[in-house]
Amino acid sequence: MHAGNSRNSVGLLIALRTEGGAPTRATLLVEQLQWCTLGLSRKVEVGGRETERFAAYPPVVQLPRNTSNVTHTLVAAFPTRLAGDVQSALAVMPKTSSAPMMPFEVEVQGETVAIPSRVYNEEPDAGFERALSGTQQMILHCLYSRHHDGRVRQRHLDQLTAAGEPWVVPFVVQLAGEYVLEIIESIGRGLPGLAEPDSPQRRLYGEFIARNPAFFARTERRVVSYWSCYYRWKYGAFGMYPGCVLLEAFRAAAVEQVGTRWPRHTPPPGGH
Incomplete structure (x- = not known):
């Protein structure tokens, strides 16, 4: 759905509402799609608690x-x-x-x-x-x-994770914030050095994240959004989701690079 179609999605959203004004399941799905497409954030209730969900992508x-x-x-x-x-x-x-x-x-x-x-x-x-x-x-x-x-993204990703060039790193980190679980798992397998203190791979990604805190914060929010939208049924706790494991490895690399705590824009690994 392109940003130019937002008016149509609003019309569809209104049409799907029941006579009594309560949203149907289809309404909620369209609303969620529109929200993610337009790059919005909003307060929603999850498990009895109010939380803020962030859009997965800015307007297309x-x-x-x-x-x-x-x-x-x-x-x-x-x-x-x-x-x-x-x-x-x-x-x-x-x-x-x-x-x-x-x-x-x-x-x-x-x-x-x-x-x-x-x-x-x-x-x-x-x-x-x-x-x-x-x-x-x-x-x-x-x-x-x-x-x-x-499938094309994943094929070419497999060539990127072994690279040691700084200009390759943003392409890999961007993929970490997307919705294809197999790609996230491939990144984790392809970056074993993230788990090794002071390794070249950890320094490479830590330096990039340290230079791009806003980009990494947006990546964190996307990972949470996709987990909640598509994978919460499989990974009940965010800490169990492979995307969370990967973010923690990236965060550890940034902490090692800057020598101080790094801001968190996700639930803690043990949270829900």
């Missing part, structure tokens, strides 16, 4: 489809020193009529990059990919980790 906006604009947008997802390598990677990506979704900004080693929320290009033939350098292949994996198909 597509960028203009001008080819030069799209190229500029994707180049901007990486540090400027990689511009030439990004151009080489883009050259093997099939064209698409759908533009990338609105980027989110993070800081990578003092430089701001803007990473698209979603891309829609089909995957290139394996032969074209093999012709790229190692750095260019990694850039390709980063971009396809933003693909609209979760």
Whole structure:
């Protein structure tokens, strides 16, 4: 559902209400979808207690489809020193009529990059990919980790977790805040160094989180939102959810990096 369709969703929401004004189950589902799509937060009652739920994503906006604009947008997802390598990677990506979704900004080693929320290009033939350098292949994996198909995202994620480049990290952390459980589990398996004090992997992710506290806070809220929406039936306590385990590992990396407590935007691991 695009942000431009919010008026339609409101109309559907009203139409689904019963004559007495009480919301039906279908009404609540549509309301929840609208709330997540529009990037809202609200107070709701959970287990007799009032709590605040946060939207999983900001409003969805597509960028203009001008080819030069799209190229500029994707180049901007990486540090400027990689511009030439990004151009080489883009050259093997099939064209698409759908533009990338609105980027989110993070800081990578003092430089701001803007990473698209979603891309829609089909995957290139394996032969074209093999012709790229190692750095260019990694850039390709980063971009396809933003693909609209979760299976494509997971395939390319498996190549990212072993990388030691700081510009790869935001692509991995962004995936940690999404709804596909198998992807979250893959990240946990692919980052064993997060559990090892002073490991290179722990320093790498700790430094990124320390530089991007607002981005990590938003990621935390997304993880809680998706657990509550889709996985609470399976993991009754948030602390049992793989996304919580991963967030705790990220938080430990940040604490080790900054040497002080890190703000929490989730229930505690032992909470519900």
